[in-house]
Amino acid sequence: MKLEQRIQLEKIFGPEQVLTAVEDMVAYSYDASHAEVQPEAVVFATTTEQVSELMRFAYREGIPVTPRGQGSGLSGGSVPIKRGIVLAMDRMNRVLDFDPANRLITVEAGLTTAAIDPIVAAANLFYPPDPGSVTFSTIGGNVAENAGGLRGLKYGVTKDYVKMMKVVLPQGDIVILGNKCVKHVAGFNMEGIFVGSEGLLGIMTEVTLALLPIPAHRESALAIFNSLDDAARSVAAIIAAGVTPSTMEFIDRATINAIQDFKDCGLPRDAEAVLLLETDGEKHSAEAEMARVEIEVAANQARSFVRAKSAEERDRLFAGRRVALNALARVRPNLILEDATVMRSKLPEMVRGISSIARRHGLQVGIFGHAGDGNLHPTFLLDMRDPDEMARTELAVTELFQLAIDLEGTISGEHGVGVEKKPFLERQIGSAGIALLQNIKKTFDPLNLLNPGKMFDMPVESAV
Numbered sequence: 008m009k010l011e012q013r014i015q016l017e018k019i020f021g022p023e024q025v026l027t028a029v030e031d032m033v034a035y036s037y038d039a040s041h042a043e044v045q046p047e048a049v050v051f052a053t054t055t056e057q058v059s060e061l062m063r064f065a066y067r068e069g070i071p072v073t074p075r076g077q078g079s080g081l082s083g084g085s086v087p088i089k090r091g092i093v094l095a096m097d098r099m100n101r102v103l104d105f106d107p108a109n110r111l112i113t114v115e116a117g118l119t120t121a122a123i124d125p126i127v128a129a130a131n132l133f134y135p136p137d138p139g140s141v142t143f144s145t146i147g148g149n150v151a152e153n154a155g156g157l158r159g160l161k162y163g164v165t166k167d168y169v170k171m172m173k174v175v176l177p178q179g180d181i182v183i184l185g186n187k188c189v190k191h192v193a194g195f196n197m198e199g200i201f202v203g204s205e206g207l208l209g210i211m212t213e214v215t216l217a218l219l220p221i222p223a224h225r226e227s228a229l230a231i232f233n234s235l236d237d238a239a240r241s242v243a244a245i246i247a248a249g250v251t252p253s254t255m256e257f258i259d260r261a262t263i264n265a266i267q268d269f270k271d272c273g274l275p276r277d278a279e280a281v282l283l284l285e286t287d288g289e290k291h292s293a294e295a296e297m298a299r300v301e302i303e304v305a306a307n308q309a310r311s312f313v314r315a316k317s318a319e320e321r322d323r324l325f326a327g328r329r330v331a332l333n334a335l336a337r338v339r340p341n342l343i344l345e346d347a348t349v350m351r352s353k354l355p356e357m358v359r360g361i362s363s364i365a366r367r368h369g370l371q372v373g374i375f376g377h378a379g380d381g382n383l384h385p386t387f388l389l390d391m392r393d394p395d396e397m398a399r400t401e402l403a404v405t406e407l408f409q410l411a412i413d414l415e416g417t418i419s420g421e422h423g424v425g426v427e428k429k430p431f432l433e434r435q436i437g438s439a440g441i442a443l444l445q446n447i448k449k450t451f452d453p454l455n456l457l458n459p460g461k462m463f464d465m466p467v468e469s470a471v
């Protein structure tokens with residue numbers, strides 16, 4: 008970055024909020040995926056006006072800008088692959104308004120997701136989307152990726168809770184999108200287009216989110232299976248029986264053992280798969296739903312069904328699921344985690360397909376994920392220094408995406424396209440679909456300066 012440009016950035020943000028040293032650029036060169044590129048500068052925003060000034064500056068100078076929450080993304084979304092400036096949003100982390108009467112909270116986009124619940128619990132409210140990364144990811148990152156979580160089956164995903172947002176558009180204009188009313192149809196559903204926009208269309212600085220009353224009671228249990236197929240079939244059977252558990256997480260044997268090696272969470276090492284289940288609501292209805300779940304898993308050959316008898320037992324089981332990725336990360340030098348998703352009725356086919364792909368290519372795979380949403384995380388465990396194993400994994404990943412598409416599913420349920428799934432998007436949405444996305448991007452960002460190189464390529468004439 009030129010000295011005059013750094014001086015301009017320091018004028019906007021203050022000298023302490025601008026980094027250019029190599030060691031700092033390394034720290035902001037990656038997220039939780041495998042993409043890695045160093046920026047030329049990192050700036051820390053504390054106000055919407057600073058973000059607006061930054062974008063005006065970037066447009067004048069032709070410099071790419073990549074917004075970043077906490078860099079926990081799993082598809083390379085906050086990696087500055089065309090270099091330029093990383094805009095760190097995590098210092099915009101204030102709660103601006105809590106409105107219990109309307110069950111709304113307005114926060115700055117850099118607030119950590121888990122910071123919301125302790126504030127709203129006093130009014131017996133909670134914020135339902137709970138990604139595994141809830142204690143470190145930001146609301147801005149959650150909205151940009153449409154993050155899901157363990158409670159997605161019953162409570163939906165981030166898009167179901169976004170009411171209104173303040174956004175800085177790529178050329179620096181500040182707009183308010185959406186509304187706090189329950190009903191709002193004045194104009195296009197513009198806040199909707201920002202959910203899952205992966206930082207390509209504008210920078211969210213404030214977000215108003217809907218809240219729900221905390222359920223009075225929770226019932227938690229673990230269903231243990233000797234066959235992957237039986238566990239997968241149980242998922243569809245439970246839903247078909249009219250029960251909507253708040254959580255229905257799938258964990259296979261490889262993942263169970265990795266978790267137990269990492270931390271004893273009481274999971275059975277000899278099971279082929281377990282389902283971690285929770286029902287909630289009024290005590291009698293949560294209990295009745297769990298009783299029905301027990302009947303359905305028994306009908307699908309569950310080996311046993313263990314109910315958590317205390318909050319401590321429940322927390323121990325859930326801790327196991329939350330550390331699944333970290334635990335698998337210790338098994339081999341590297342992992343490649345995917346989130347191809349299918350309708351839950353197709354889960355048995357998907358699980359069989361994943362196992363068969365891994366077997367055919369001689370690869371180790373751990374499967375866990377949000378089974379109730381049909382959103383599994385097949386995780387290939389490998390050593391990326393081994394070119395042969397790497398090549399086999401790449402083939403397996405391609406086959407996995409194709410399998411999801413063939414089953415009418417999607418290449419990403421919640422991690423987004425970013426850098427790593429970019430080559431596969433056209434297979435899913437077709438060339439006309441890509442052209443539509445390109446045209447939308449061009450309308451917002453004619454010079455392609457905001458988070459360029461992600462999700463899809465732009466036609467050559469407007470690429471950076």
Ligand SMILES: Cc1cc2nc3c(=O)[nH]c(=O)nc-3n(C[C@H](O)[C@H](O)[C@H](O)COP(=O)(O)OP(=O)(O)OC[C@H]3O[C@@H](n4cnc5c(N)ncnc54)[C@H](O)[C@@H]3O)c2cc1C
Pocket residue numbers: 038039073074075076077078079080081083084085096116117137138139140143144145146147148149150151152153154155156157205206207209210211212332333421422458
């Ligand atoms: C252990 C672990 C578990 C995870 N579990 C889940 C899970 O259960 N469900 C799930 O959905 N994801 C999960 N993730 C993925 C990740 O945490 C989510 O995608 C999360 O939403 C990213 O938030 P972040 O603040 O880290 O964003 P980043 O990774 O920093 O950024 C993600 C994207 O959002 C954009 N962005 C960030 N802030 C803004 C903003 N203010 N305005 C515009 N664009 C912005 C970035 O440019 C980037 O494209 C997990 C990740 C890890 C490491």
